[in-house]
Amino acid sequence: MAWNEPGGNDQDPWGGRKGGDGPPDLDEALKKFQEKLNGIFGGGSGGGSGSGGGFSSSLLGLLLVGALVVYGLFGIYQVNEQERAVVLRLGVYHDTVGPGLHWNPPLIDQVFPVNVTKVRSRSARGQMLTQDLNIVDVTLSVQYEIGDVKSFVLNVRDPESSLVQATDSALRHVVGSSPMHEVLTEGREKIAIEVQTRLQAYLDSYQTGISLGTVNVEDTSPPREVQAAFDDVNKAREDEERLKNEAQTYSNGILPEARGAAQRVIEEAMAYREQVVAKAEGEAKRFEQLLTEYRKAPKVTRERLYIDAMQEVMSNSSKVMVDVEGGNNMLYLPLDKIIGSSSKPVTSGRADEVSPDVIREIADQVADQLRRESINNTRRREVR
Template sequence: MAWNEPGNNGGRDKDPWGNDNRGGREQGPPDLDEVFSKLSRKFGGVFGNKKGPSTGGSAAGLGVVAVLAAAVWGVSGFYTIGEAERGVVLRFGQYHDTVMPGLNWKATFIDQVTPVNVQAIRSLSSSGLMLTKDENVVQVEMDVQYRVSDPEKYLYSVTNADSSLRQATDSALRAVIGDSTMDQALTTGRQEIRTYTQEAIDAIIKNYDMGLLVVDVNFQSARPPEEVKDAFDDVIASREDEVRYLREAEAYRNDILPKATGRAERVRNDAEGYSERVLNGAKGEVAQFEKLLPEYLAAEQVTRDRLYLETMERVYGNTSKVMVDSSSSGNLLYLPLDKLINPEQKASQPKNSTSGNYGIELETVKPTPVTTTPRPDTGRQGRY
C-alpha cells in the first residue's frame, strides 16, 4: 500500500518529501508515481476536474504544466544590451558569442550573458617613490586613461584586466623613471617620460592580450624628497625665469629688428639720393664749364667780367643791405619793397627825420680789382 493512500495513518497524509513516523521507523524515499499523481490531482482541481485522479486528467495536467514551463522559460530568456555595451555569451561555461546592442535572447540555465561597456573611458592612477638613474628618489604620480577594445579578452584572457593594467603601469613607470635622471623627471624630460611610459604599457598589454586600449597617459607630478625640495624649487624657478627672459628677448628682437631695418633702408636710400644729386650737380657744373671754355678762350677778359657781374648780382640779390660806391656823392633814396610786399617782416629801424623814408644801413665798398696771372705753358692769362 502506498504511503499516502487515503486513510493511512489516521488520514494524515504527508508531503512527497516528508517522513511518516510509523512506530518510530522512518519511511523510505517517496514513490515518484505517487508524487506526479498528486500534482496531477492538484492541477486538475484548478482546471475544474474534481472527480478525483484519473489517467486522462493526469496526462492533461502534465501537458499544461509543460506548456506553462516552456512559456516561462522562453520569456525569461529575453534581455537587452545597452548602446555602449557588448554582451559576452557563455554556453555551458564556454565562450560562445559576442552580441551587439539591442534586444536579444538566451537559453535560460544554458547561456550566461555578461554585458561590458566598450565606450566608457576608464581611469587608474599609479604613484610611489621611485629611484632615478642618478640614484635620487622622487615621488611620481601618473594617471592612465583606457577603454575596453575586446570584451571577450577583457573578461577571460587574464584574471582581472583592470588590476593587471595597474600592475603593468606601475612596472612601466618604474622602468622609465629608472632610465631617467632626477633633473629630467622634474623639469625637462617630463614629455619624454610620458611618451616612453605609454609605449611600455602598450607593449605589456599586447603581450598579455588584455583586450584594453590605452587612450592617454598623463604625467601629473614629480616631487623631490622634502629634504631637498626647496633647492629643487629654486632650480625650477630659475629655469622658468630663463625661458621667460628668452621669450622677452625674442619679442624685443622681433620689435626692434624691423624698425632698425627700416631706418637702415631709409638712410641708405637717402645716401644714394644724395650721391646721385651731388654727382648730377657736379656733372652739370662740368658741362657748364665745358660750354663756357670756348667763350673764355675766345675772349678771356670779357668772360671774366661777365662772370664777375653775374656773381655779384646773385650775391647782392640775396642780401637786404645796399652797398654804394664811396666815390659817388649825394643822397640815395631807397624804398624797401621787399618789406612792404611781405607784411610779416617789419622794419626794425626808426624813420629818417630828414628824408621821411625808412632808415637803411649803408656801407661803402670799393670795387675789387680783377687781376690775371699768366699761364706758364701758353702765356695766356688764367682764370681768376
C-alpha cells in the first residue's frame, strides 16, 4: 500500500515518520541513499563520513575503468586488404600499416586509410594551339593508382587536383610541339606516350605518390568552324596515299616482269653463244678431218666436197640458171617440175630435199641439154 494511506505505518519513503507540517529532511534522505549504495558495493554500514568516502572512491574507480575501456575500444580499427593506412602520432609521421586489425591510441594518433589497388581515372579536355598555329580540340583520359601512400597523404594537400593541373600542362606542351595533322591522325599514340612520360615526371617532382597506368588520347578534332576544310584536306591526303599505293603496286608488278624478260634474253643469248661456239668447234674438227682425208686423196675428196656442196645448194633451190659458154642464151632449168615428173621416190625424210640419184639424173639431163646446145651453136657458126 502507499506510504500515505491508512495502515501505512505513517512512514515516508526516506525513513521518517509522518509528523509535523514541514517538508522531509533532504540531508537525511541523501545519507540513507548513500548507505544503501555502500551496502551494495561493499562499503558496509559504517559511520556517516566513512561511508561517503568509500562510495566516492569506488564510483571514481568504476568511472576510470569504464573510461579506459571506452578509450581502448575507440582505438581499434581495421585496414582492408586493398588499403594501406598512414599513422600520425601527435601530428608527426609514425608508421604505415598494412591490412588487418590494428589499435592506436585515440586523440594521440591519426589514421588515414588509402585504397592502393583501385584504378582511378581523370579526364582532360580543351582547345590547344599546335606547332603550326592551328587550334584543335583534344580529349585525354588518365588512369592511375596510389604508388606511395605516405607521399600521397603527407606531401601534397590535394594530390588529385595537382594531377589534373599537371595533366593539362603536359598535354598542352606536347600538343604545342606537334603539327596539326599528327595530332589529328597518325600521331595520337605518340602524343599519348609523350604525355604519360612528361606527366609522370611532373608527379614525381611534386612527390604526389601517384603512379600512372595508361594515358589515352580519346578524341582529337578541329574546331567546328573549320571542319569542312579539314575534311577536304583529309580527302586530298587520302587520295595522295591511294595514288602512292597504286604506283607502288604497279612498280612491284612491272619490275619483276622486266627483270624476268631481261633474264630470259640473257639466257637465250648465252644459249645461242653456246650453240654457235659448239657448231664452230664441230666445223673446225670436221675440217681437220677432211684435211687429213684430202691429203690422202685430193681428187676424190675434192669431188666429194663438190658433190656435197651441189647437193646442199640444189636441195634449197627449185630453179637453176645455166650460162652456156659461147652462146647468147641462158638456160633455165625448172628443177621443181623435173623432180615432180621423176618416177623415183624421194629417199630423204623431207619433201623439199633431193636424193643423190635425182641429182645425178638432173645432172645427166643438164649435160645432155648442154651438149645439144653446143652442137646447135657449132652448126650455126658453120652455116654462117
